[in-house]
Amino acid sequence: MTEKKAVSAEVPKETPVLKAVHLGISFGGLKAVDDFNMEIGRSELVGLIGPNGAGKTTVFNLLTGVYKPTEGAFYLNGKKMNGRKTYQVVDEGIARTFQNIRLFKKMTVLENVKVAMNKDMQYSPLASIFRTNSYWREEHDTDERAMELLDIVGLSDKKDAMAMNLPYGQQRKLEIARALGTNMKLLLLDEPAAGMNPVETDELLDIINNIRKTFGISVLLIEHDMSLVMRVCERIQVIDYGVTIAKGTPEEIAHNPRVIEAYLGKQAEKEVLNMKDASGHVIGEADSAAASGSEPAKENGADTSDL
Ligand SMILES: Nc1ncnc2c1ncn2[C@@H]1O[C@H](COP(=O)(O)OP(=O)(O)OP(=O)(O)O)[C@@H](O)[C@H]1O
Numbered sequence: 559m560t561e562k563k564a565v566s567a568e569v570p571k572e573t574p575v576l577k578a579v580h581l582g583i584s585f586g587g588l589k590a591v592d593d594f595n596m597e598i599g600r601s602e603l604v605g606l607i608g609p610n611g612a613g614k615t616t617v618f619n620l621l622t623g624v625y626k627p628t629e630g631a632f633y634l635n636g637k638k639m640n641g642r643k644t645y646q647v648v649d650e651g652i653a654r655t656f657q658n659i660r661l662f663k664k665m666t667v668l669e670n671v672k673v674a675m676n677k678d679m680q681y682s683p684l685a686s687i688f689r690t691n692s693y694w695r696e697e698h699d700t701d702e703r704a705m706e707l708l709d710i711v712g713l714s715d716k717k718d719a720m721a722m723n724l725p726y727g728q729q730r731k732l733e734i735a736r737a738l739g740t741n742m743k744l745l746l747l748d749e750p751a752a753g754m755n756p757v758e759t760d761e762l763l764d765i766i767n768n769i770r771k772t773f774g775i776s777v778l779l780i781e782h783d784m785s786l787v788m789r790v791c792e793r794i795q796v797i798d799y800g801v802t803i804a805k806g807t808p809e810e811i812a813h814n815p816r817v818i819e820a821y822l823g824k825q826a827e828k829e830v831l832n833m834k835d836a837s838g839h840v841i842g843e844a845d846s847a848a849a850s851g852s853e854p855a856k857e858n859g860a861d862t863s864d865l
C-alpha cells in the first residue's frame with residue numbers, strides 16, 4: 559500500500575480561531591442554515607462545499623455580522639460574536655472576499671488595498687490636512703506594505719491600473735490582497751476561483767498556500783472548483799439545503815456516498831479520486847479509512863462529528 563501521511567481531522571486543542579455552535583438562520587419559512595457547527599484552529603484551511611443554494615454564502619454572512627443568527631452562536635478567538643456589527647467582527651480579525659466581486663472600480667489597484675489598511679493609520683486629521691512629516695512617513699509605510707500584499711497575489715506590476723480594467727481573475731486576486739490589508743486571523747474566501755482559467759486557479763492555489771505560510775492565518779474556503787478544494791483543504795464540510803451532510807478529509811469526502819449523491823455526482827467523483835490532496839497523494843489511490851487512520855465511514859455515509 560502506498561505510504562501516506564495522514565491529514566489530521568482532529569479537533570484543534572488550542573482556543574479555536576472560529577467556533578460555530580448550532581448556528582442557524584431562517585428567512586421566512588426557509589431554514590437557510592441549520593445547526594451549523596465548525597471549529598477552525600490557527601493556520602488551518604477548511605473547505606465549505608455544497609450545491610448551489612445550499613447556504614454557504616449565508617454562513618459567511620452570519621460569520622461577518624451581515625445577518626444575525628436566529629439560532630446558536632459563534633466565537634472568534636474565544637469571544638462571542640452574536641449580535642456584533644460587521645466592523646466589530648472585522649476588528650476581531652475576520653476578513654472576506656465576495657462571490658460577486660466588490661472592489662472600488664474607479665480606484666487604482668494600490669488604492670484598493672490602501673483603503674483596507676486605512677483604519678490602522680495613526681496620523682491625525684490635522685496631519686493629513688497640513689501634510690506633516692508623520693503624514694508622509696505613514697503614507698510611505700502604507701504604500702510599502704500595500705505593495706508587499708500586491709506582490710503576494712502577483713499584482714505589484716499592476717499597481718496603477720484602474721481596478722475595473724483588470725481581467726476577472728486578477729480582480730479576484732486583488733480582493734484577496736485587500737482582505738489581507740486588514741490584519742486578519744481568519745480569511746473567508748467565497749468562490750475565489752470563479753471565472754478563473756486553470757492556470758489562474760493553479761496560481762490561486764499557490765497564493766493561498768503562500769498566505770498561510772507568510773501570515774499564519776486560518777482560511778475558510780467556499781469553492782465549486784473541486785480541483786482547488788481537494789488540493790488545498792485539510793478538512794472539508796459539506797452542506798446541502800442548509801444542513802451539514804459530511805465532514806472529513808478530502809479523501810473521506812471524495813468517497814462519501816451522500817456527498818456524491820447530493821453534490822459531486824458519479825463522473826465528478828471519478829475526477830476527484832484522480833486528484834492529489836494537500837500532501838501530494840492521489841486521493842483515490844489508497845483505502846480512505848486505512849490511509850487516513852480515521853473511523854470507517856458511517857452507514858449512511860455521513861460523518862457529522864465536530865470538525
Ligand atoms: N436575505 C435573504 N433573504 C431570503 N432568502 C435568502 C437570503 N439570503 C439567502 N437566502 C436563501 O438562502 C439559501 C442559501 O443561499 P446562499 O446564497 O447561502 O447559497 P450558496 O450555497 O452560497 O449558493 P451558491 O453556490 O449558488 O453561491 C437560498 O435558498 C437563498 O435564496
Ligand SMILES: [Mg+2]
Binds near residue numbers: 614615616657
Ligand atoms: Mg454563494
